[in-house]
Amino acid sequence: MRLxxxxxxxxxIYHRRAGVTHLIVEPVPEILAALTKAPATIAQxxxxxxxxxxxxxxxxxxxxxxxxxxxxxxxxxVWRL
Amino acid sequence: MSEQxxxxxxxxxxxxxxxxxxxxxxxAAGAATVLSVRPALANTMGSVLTCTIPVPDPGHxxxxxxxxxxxxxxxxxxxxxxxxxxxxxxxxKNALGGISLPGTSYSQSQAYMAYIRRLQGGQxxxxxxxxxxxxxx
Numbered sequence: 007m008r009l010x011x012x013x014x015x016x017x018x019i020y021h022r023r024a025g026v027t028h029l030i031v032e033p034v035p036e037i038l039a040a041l042t043k044a045p046a047t048i049a050q051x052x053x054x055x056x057x058x059x060x061x062x063x064x065x066x067x068x069x070x071x072x073x074x075x076x077x078x079x080x081x082x083x084v085w086r087l
Numbered sequence: 088m089s090e091q092x093x094x095x096x097x098x099x100x101x102x103x104x105x106x107x108x109x110x111x112x113x114x115a116a117g118a119a120t121v122l123s124v125r126p127a128l129a130n131t132m133g134s135v136l137t138c139t140i141p142v143p144d145p146g147h148x149x150x151x152x153x154x155x156x157x158x159x160x161x162x163x164x165x166x167x168x169x170x171x172x173x174x175x176x177x178x179x180k181n182a183l184g185g186i187s188l189p190g191t192s193y194s195q196s197q198a199y200m201a202y203i204r205r206l207q208g209g210q211x212x213x214x215x216x217x218x219x220x221x222x223x224x
Binding site: 017024025026027028029030031032033034035036039055059060061062066067069070071072073074077078081083 | 104110111112113114115116117118119120121122123124125209
């Protein structure tokens, strides 16, 4: 259903049925990789990103991650349970 | 509240992550990290002679079509049965010029065309219908 290609610092996801190509940059690949293992709350996601991808957590982390998730939800790459 | 991504993409997404030696940044709250590109219809058109439009789309197989092009329950009075075969792009193009669709009465053809005109992106037949309205086709 989706083709993924690495383009240096960008990744391209081609969604066949929608005919749409998403060009994504950090931290989207990391977020998608974390969520494909299992659904997660924002707190759990932050913990995974800290542990697996070296995220430096700070006061803006939750708001920034929420903004990334809102963006991904709007285009259909993630969804709420 | 939890978030979930497509489990089929597991192998794909791990290969997407570029190797980094610095810490991960989540980006600014107002910044965008995804750019979605959809091709213009001109790049996705097939030949008008070969594209087809099912009436109704496969997801609504069996539904009847009323005079306004709405999908209604089977056997609804004054509604028309589904087209037995998908309509050919060329026939629909001719219908836009006033010629009834082959094998249909005037009112049935009008009902089918009303349905087709209501098609939205993502529905079967939308791209075919959009393409046959392009100039030069």
